[in-house]
Amino acid sequence: MNTARNSAADGPSVAVVGATGAVGREMLAVLEQRAFKHREVRAFASVRSAGQKLAYRGGELVVEALTDQWPPSGGGAIDCALLSAGSGISKAMGPKMAASGTVVIDNSSAFRMTAGVPLTIPEVNPLSVAGLVRKSGGGGGAIIANPNCSTIILLMAVTPLHRAFGVERLVVSTYQAASGAGWQGMEALERETRAVLGGEAASATVFPEPYAFNLFSHNSSVDVATGRNVEEQKMIDETRKIWSELGVGLGGELGGSGVRLSATCVRVPVMRAHCESVNVTLSRETTLAEVRAVLARAAGVRMMDDRAGNSFPTPLKASGGDDVLVGRLRVDPGQLPTGVGAGVDLERVSTRGFDLFVAGDQLRKGAAQNAVQIAEMIFGGS
Amino acid sequence: MNTARNSAADGPSVAVVGATGAVGREMLAVLEQRAFKHREVRAFASVRSAGQKLAYRGGELVVEALTDQWPPSGGGAIDCALLSAGSGISKAMGPKMAASGTVVIDNSSAFRMTAGVPLTIPEVNPLSVAGLVRKSGGGGGAIIANPNCSTIILLMAVTPLHRAFGVERLVVSTYQAASGAGWQGMEALERETRAVLGGEAASATVFPEPYAFNLFSHNSSVDVATGRNVEEQKMIDETRKIWSELGVGLGGELGGSGVRLSATCVRVPVMRAHCESVNVTLSRETTLAEVRAVLARAAGVRMMDDRAGNSFPTPLKASGGDDVLVGRLRVDPGQLPTGVGAGVDLERVSTRGFDLFVAGDQLRKGAAQNAVQIAEMIFGGS
Numbered sequence: 001m002n003t004a005r006n007s008a009a010d011g012p013s014v015a016v017v018g019a020t021g022a023v024g025r026e027m028l029a030v031l032e033q034r035a036f037k038h039r040e041v042r043a044f045a046s047v048r049s050a051g052q053k054l055a056y057r058g059g060e061l062v063v064e065a066l067t068d069q070w071p072p073s074g075g076g077a078i079d080c081a082l083l084s085a086g087s088g089i090s091k092a093m094g095p096k097m098a099a100s101g102t103v104v105i106d107n108s109s110a111f112r113m114t115a116g117v118p119l120t121i122p123e124v125n126p127l128s129v130a131g132l133v134r135k136s137g138g139g140g141g142a143i144i145a146n147p148n149c150s151t152i153i154l155l156m157a158v159t160p161l162h163r164a165f166g167v168e169r170l171v172v173s174t175y176q177a178a179s180g181a182g183w184q185g186m187e188a189l190e191r192e193t194r195a196v197l198g199g200e201a202a203s204a205t206v207f208p209e210p211y212a213f214n215l216f217s218h219n220s221s222v223d224v225a226t227g228r229n230v231e232e233q234k235m236i237d238e239t240r241k242i243w244s245e246l247g248v249g250l251g252g253e254l255g256g257s258g259v260r261l262s263a264t265c266v267r268v269p270v271m272r273a274h275c276e277s278v279n280v281t282l283s284r285e286t287t288l289a290e291v292r293a294v295l296a297r298a299a300g301v302r303m304m305d306d307r308a309g310n311s312f313p314t315p316l317k318a319s320g321g322d323d324v325l326v327g328r329l330r331v332d333p334g335q336l337p338t339g340v341g342a343g344v345d346l347e348r349v350s351t352r353g354f355d356l357f358v359a360g361d362q363l364r365k366g367a368a369q370n371a372v373q374i375a376e377m378i379f380g381g382s
Numbered sequence: 383m384n385t386a387r388n389s390a391a392d393g394p395s396v397a398v399v400g401a402t403g404a405v406g407r408e409m410l411a412v413l414e415q416r417a418f419k420h421r422e423v424r425a426f427a428s429v430r431s432a433g434q435k436l437a438y439r440g441g442e443l444v445v446e447a448l449t450d451q452w453p454p455s456g457g458g459a460i461d462c463a464l465l466s467a468g469s470g471i472s473k474a475m476g477p478k479m480a481a482s483g484t485v486v487i488d489n490s491s492a493f494r495m496t497a498g499v500p501l502t503i504p505e506v507n508p509l510s511v512a513g514l515v516r517k518s519g520g521g522g523g524a525i526i527a528n529p530n531c532s533t534i535i536l537l538m539a540v541t542p543l544h545r546a547f548g549v550e551r552l553v554v555s556t557y558q559a560a561s562g563a564g565w566q567g568m569e570a571l572e573r574e575t576r577a578v579l580g581g582e583a584a585s586a587t588v589f590p591e592p593y594a595f596n597l598f599s600h601n602s603s604v605d606v607a608t609g610r611n612v613e614e615q616k617m618i619d620e621t622r623k624i625w626s627e628l629g630v631g632l633g634g635e636l637g638g639s640g641v642r643l644s645a646t647c648v649r650v651p652v653m654r655a656h657c658e659s660v661n662v663t664l665s666r667e668t669t670l671a672e673v674r675a676v677l678a679r680a681a682g683v684r685m686m687d688d689r690a691g692n693s694f695p696t697p698l699k700a701s702g703g704d705d706v707l708v709g710r711l712r713v714d715p716g717q718l719p720t721g722v723g724a725g726v727d728l729e730r731v732s733t734r735g736f737d738l739f740v741a742g743d744q745l746r747k748g749a750a751q752n753a754v755q756i757a758e759m760i761f762g763g764s
Contacts (some may be wrong), residue, residue, distance in 0.1 A: 169716050173555035173659035175597055175648065189595070194579055197572065208692050213571070213653045215557055217694040217710055217739065224689045226728055227712035236715065260716035262737055264659040266557065269651050271595045277555035277646040279661070307606045310590050312599040328599055330609035333618065334551050334642035346608055355644055357599065 011037035012379045015078045015102075017093075018085030019043035019063055020052055022182045023107055026368035027082050032057055036376045042075065045085070070097050078102045080379060082371050098141035103132065103378055105144050105371045112145040113237055118245070119145045121152050122373040123300045124159045125245045132378050144374055149366030150174050150231065150265065151238040153274055156324040156365065157358045160298035161291060162243065166283030168352070169260040172235065172276055176218065176265060177315060179272035179362045181206070186271055193269070211269055218265035231265040273315035274366060275359045279332060285350040288331050295326055295356075300365070305329050313359035324365055328357035393419035394761045397460045397484075399475075400467030401425035401445055402434055404564045405489055408750035409464050414439055418758045424457065427467070452479050460484045462761060464753050480523035485514065485760055487526050487753045494527040495619055500627070501527045503534050504755040505682045506541045507627045514760050526756055531748030532556050532613065532647065533620040535656055538706040538747065539740045542680035543673060544625065548665030550734070551642040554617065554658055558600065558647060559697060561654035561744045563588070568653055575651070593651055600647035613647040655697035656748060657741045661714060667732040670713050677708055677738075682747070687711050695741035706747055710739035 014031065018024040024045070031041060043054055043061040050065035064072065066085070070093060071077050081097050083090050083106045090110035097104045111117040118128035132142050147155070154172060161167055178185040188206035195212065196202050202210035209216035220230035228236075240259045260281075296303050302323035304313050313325035331346045335353020360366055396413065400406040406427070413423060425436055425443040432447035446454065448467070452475060453459050463479050465472050465488045472492035479486045493499040500510035514524050529537070536554060543549055560567040570588035577594065578584050584592035591598035602612035610618075622641045642663075650657075678685050684705035686695050695707035713728045717735020742748055 171553045171661045171714075171716065173646075175557070175650065190579065193575060197576055197579070202698055209696050210698055213651060214696055214698045215650060215652060215657060216696045217692065219692065222689045222692050226715075227689055227710065228715075229692070262661055262712075262714040262716045262735070264555075264661075264710065264737055264739060266657075266659065266739075268557065268597060269595060270597060275597060275648075277648065277659075279553045279644055279646075307604045307609055310599065310601065310604050310611070314591050314596055314598045316584055316592055316596045328609065328646065330644075332553075332644040333608075333610075334553065334644045353644070355646055357646060357648075 011039050012079030013040045013042070013076065014038045014375070015042045015044055015081040017044045017066055017081055017083045017089070019054060019061070020045045020049040021084055022179055022186065023084040023363055023367045025054070026363040027084065027371060028054060028056055028061070030364065030368045030372045034372060034376070036372060037380070042072070042078070044072070066093070068093070068096070070100050070102070080105065080375050082375065083107060084367065094143050098143050101141045103134075103142050103144070103375075105146060105374050107146045107367055107371055109148065109234065111143050112147065112234075113241065117143050117145050119147055119238060119241050120374050121147060121155055121242065121370060122377055123298075124155050125242050126377060128245045129374065129377055134378060146367065146371045146374065147238045147242065148231070148234045149180060149362045150176060150274055150276065151235050151242070152366050152370055153324055153358055153360035154235065154276055154278065155239060155242060156300055156360065157295070157326050157356060158278065158280060159243070160294050160301065161280060161282065163246075164290075164294045165286050167280055168283045169281040170262070171279040172261065172263045174263070174265045175268045175270065175275040175277070177268070177270040177272050177274055177362050178211070180267070180274070181219070189269055189271065207267065213269060215266055215268045218267055229265060232263040235263040235265070236261050270315045271319070272361060272363055273318040273359055274362045275313065275315060275357065278356050278358060280354050280356070281335060282352045282354070285352050287348050287350060288329060288354065289347050291354055292329055295329070300324060301326055303327065313357055315359055318359035318361050320364070321361060322364065322369060324358060324360040326356055326358050328355060330355045393421050394461030395422045395424070395458065396420045396757070397424045397426055397454075397463040399426045399448055399463055399465045399471070401436060401443070402427045402431040403466055404561055404568065405466040405745055405749045407436070408745040409466065409753060410436060410438055410443070412746065412750045412754045416754060416758070418754060419762070424454070424460070426454070448475070450475065450478070452482050452484070462487065462757050464757065465489060466749065476525050480525050483523045485516075485524050485526070485757075487528060487756050489528045489749055489753055491530065491616065493525050494529065494616075495623065499525050499527050501529055501620060501623050502756050503529060503537055503624065503752060504759055505680075506537050507624050508759060510627045511756065511759055516760060528749065528753045528756065529620045529624065530613070530616045531562060531744045532558060532656055532658065533617050533624070534748050534752055535706055535740055535742035536617065536658055536660065537621060537624060538682055538742065539677070539708050539738060540660065540662060541625070542676050542683070543662060543664065545628075546672075546676045547668050549662055550665045551663040553644050553661040555646045556648055557650045557652065557657040557659070559650070559652040559654050559656055559744050560593070562649070562656070563601070571651055571653065589649065595651060597648055597650045600649055611647060614645040617645040617647070618643050652697045653701070654743060654745055655700035655741055656744045657695065657697060657739065660738050660740060662736050662738070663717060664734045664736070667734050669730050669732055670711060670736065671729050673736055674711055677711070682706060683708055685709065695739055697741055700741035700743050702746070703743060704746065704751060706740060706742040708738055708740050710737060712737045
């Protein structure tokens with residue numbers, strides 16, 4: 001079954017668990033595209049999907065059924081497992097995998113808030129996995145959590161500002177794609193849209209609301225006490241944890257209650273890239289020109305801010321790409337110091353409030369790509 | 383040509399100008415549905431659309447060509463003209479119509495910021511047209527401006543809070559429907575979506591960006607100096623003017639530079655209702671319970687805030703309805719006073735920051751319905 005493993009000479013052996021899901025397939029695509037050396041890839045999914053064949057680097061991978069045996073039969077130890085099979089599988093198998101010596105990079109929410117588990121965005125808090133680097137193989141297992149997609153996309157854009165100026169407060173409204181709910185979400189959007197265009201009445205099939213030409217508050221459950229849905233709470237909690245790991249004196253002091261962040265998470269009828277409208281209050285005054293300069297040199301960020309051409313980040317522009325797109329950079333007129341009036345040069349005025357608009361591929365940087373980047377940091381990439 | 387006028391016994395004679403457009407048709411629909419007494423309705427549009435027949439109250443209206451003659455030939459004086467034929471027509475014809483004794487209710491942006499022209503949302507600033515009330519007919523012409531759709535929908539939700547607590551600052555992100563660009567916008571969304579579902583590559587046809595399963599920064603032009611697009615600037619300027627007309631000591635004092643408002647306006651692939659994610663900072667502390675109580679009794683607002691059922695305002699729920707839907711009411715955790723920690727009762731804690739999510743039919747309350755409500759105030763409604 002060698003072809004099913006797509007073996008190469010050296011590097012770690014990698015398992016993609018949940019390989020037939022939307023994120024799992026993207027993990028394989030990212031592994032194909034990037035220069036991350038790996039000895040073999042094995043693809044795992046539920047018994048239902050076992051035997052399915054997935055194209056990979058000119059050959060094919062035969063999907064194996066994930067059992068509770070780890071390392072799985074039919075091969076040697078697995079150095080690195082990229083998990084995207086839901087929280088249940090992660091909780092059941094993650095600790096066992098780590099105990100066997102596998103470095104588990106988990107895309108679910110299972111361990112994100114667990115103390116001692118790094119929650120890592122390579123461009124943001126690389127030091128969170130500094131102790132785990134094992135370029136020569138060996139070294140024992142571990143669990144590393146991949147943050148939630150909307151957190152990753154937000155923090156790619158605002159962490160450079162946090163490092164440069166300190167971020168005091170964030171107000172975020174999201175425009176989230178169907179892909180956040182996997183194939184089922186994307187299929188629902190397509191199927192429901194076809195039905196409506198065919199003259200049928202809009203009806204909900206997968207999400208709590210009809211999706212065709214509609215949008216709705218994020219489908220995760222809502223905490224009755226706070227009014228926040230799980231997606232919003234994740235953004236708050238994960239931002240707090242990630243920024244507290246920066247280790248540069250930032251994060252912890254963001255107000256008595258931690259990061260001052262309000263999120264409103266909304267599902268829009270878009271296939272696979274999330275957008276976020278972000279209002280930021282910095283800790284100290286600076287200029288738009290300085291903000292622009294900081295973002296222009298931020299890793300993994302691509303500025304797309306053509307005012308004259310009205311050309312800014314969109315989901316389609318972000319889809320399939322590696323970078324988080326940032327644009328609509330503006331001074332927030334609501335936070336201009338009192339007395340600053342019309343006619344001031346908004347590129348040069350000192351202020352603390354700015355607006356921006358961000359787009360990132362939910363399946364790539366928001367999930368699969370970030371996980372593979374973590375693997376590259378640990379096992380040595382290109 | 384009596385049938386074309388749909389005559390009734392009394393009330394003003396009404397002209398709908400731009401009657402074949404998306405807003406014009408909705409004006410006729412609203413006139414049909416509401417109890418506003420009118421003697422006759424005449425429908426006007428460009429020469430291209432003249433002769434077209436529009437169903438109205440069991441009969442039909444034959445669309446007449448708008449010329450520069452006013453009052454138009456073939457009838458008597460027009461008491462009230464509802465204009466939605468673009469800024470150019472409004473600028474060219476509005477003053478002439480008003481001079482002839484017609485009360486012009488203009489849906490374009492032509493006169494919104496003109497000093498002395500009321501900019502009116504009946505539930506918000508009814509006193510702006512107090513001097514124009516003429517229930518018995520006669521009284522001379524005037525121009526009254528209908529605010530922009532996204533301004534109306536925002537202010538329906540936040541003005542009750544402004545009256546009760548004072549609003550210090552707003553951060554708004556919009557989710558705007560295709561209908562804001564008229565039939566052409568809705569047709570583009572449908573046509574482009576069919577093409578993509580048929581396997582074609584996404585391409586832009588009417589808007590600057592592809593619309594199928596995509597979203598983009600509002601298509602109005604962007605001011606290179608401020609970075610704001612026209613839609614965003616309208617929301618700022620119109621809010622300032624409308625609130626300054628409240629005449630209750632509010633509005634003018636909202637910071638040295640007027641209303642502290644940041645808007646990010648985004649076009650989403652939805653047909654006809656706009657949504658807005660709103661973060662509000664009040665002038666004084668209050669509780670979520672009080673905010674909820676104020677909104678529950680606000681005219682024209684319908685609360686839809688079912689946390690347990692994850693049921694909140696959506697474009698589809700707002701479409702075709704009269705009310706602005708408000709939900710996702712929450713305490714903004716980013717504005718909680720320092721020291722307020724976990725476990726506090728968020729319904730009862732005193733704070734100044736709140737979040738909400740609003741949906742309103744762009745063609746109805748955002749345009750046609752608001753215009754007809756203004757006519758009702760002036761000429762006497764039900």
